[in-house]
Amino acid sequence: MECAINGSPYQFTLSPATPLSELLRSHGLLSVKQGCCVGECGACTVLVDGVAVDSCLYLAAWIDGKQIRTLEGEAVGGKLSRVQEAFTQSGAVQCGFCTPGLVMATTALLAKPHVKPFTVQEIRRGLAGNLCRCTGYQMIVETVQACEEEQ
Ligand code: FES
Ligand code: FES
Structure with missing residues (x-):
């Protein structure tokens, strides 16, 4: 599976049940918070092809070919968005x-x-x-x- 996270290409092999939040956090993207983990709080919100999703409910397997954005990628060249x-x-x-x-x-x-x-x-x-x-x-x-x- 291939995707782009904050503009960088990634390839993953993963379990079909892995939530996107878990995948992102395991790659150091710790802005993705684990709050309720059931889609109630929005603390895990990331953008998938520009759409805000609760990454605790979004399967990592669904990001094939997509562009993912997390808070870490919003500041460009040290300048905040x-x-x-x-x-x-x-x-x-x-x-x-x-x-x-x-x-x-x-x-x-x-x-x-x-x-x-x-x-x-x-x-x-x-x-x-x-x-x-x-x-x-x-x-x-x-x-x-x-x-x-x-x-
Ligand atoms: S952690 Fe609460 S909605 Fe995802
Ligand atoms: S939950 Fe503390 S600033 Fe929003």
């Missing part, structure tokens, strides 16, 4: 456990064709699969709005 930068500048990061998943989900949300600007309800709905126990979500919504203003 616009979304990463926005999260670091706002109060949207507290303990940080949810942050990698939220950054990836926000990146996918902003890339979707949409009528600008998103309403608060659209942002909340767009990130509904990503739970945060610290921030109360308002600062996360404001972070997404700030990203949109910069676009």
Whole structure:
């Protein structure tokens, strides 16, 4: 099986039941958090061909021929992505456990064709699969709005 992870080619031989989160973490991509492991919290969110998925529920066998993006690949040449930068500048990061998943989900949300600007309800709905126990979500919504203003 072949795929690209954060722009680099990989070849794997793996058990058909291996979750993508496990495969990524076993290759050092530790931004992919193991939270609930049942598709409830979004802490394991990565992009598969640009679509945000819960990698704990996504079988690694399904990534053949696909492009995978994790938080580690978002900073290019040591420069944070616009979304990463926005999260670091706002109060949207507290303990940080949810942050990698939220950054990836926000990146996918902003890339979707949409009528600008998103309403608060659209942002909340767009990130509904990503739970945060610290921030109360308002600062996360404001972070997404700030990203949109910069676009
Ligand atoms: S760890 Fe995947 S959704 Fe919670
Ligand atoms: S910042 Fe702690 S869970 Fe979100």
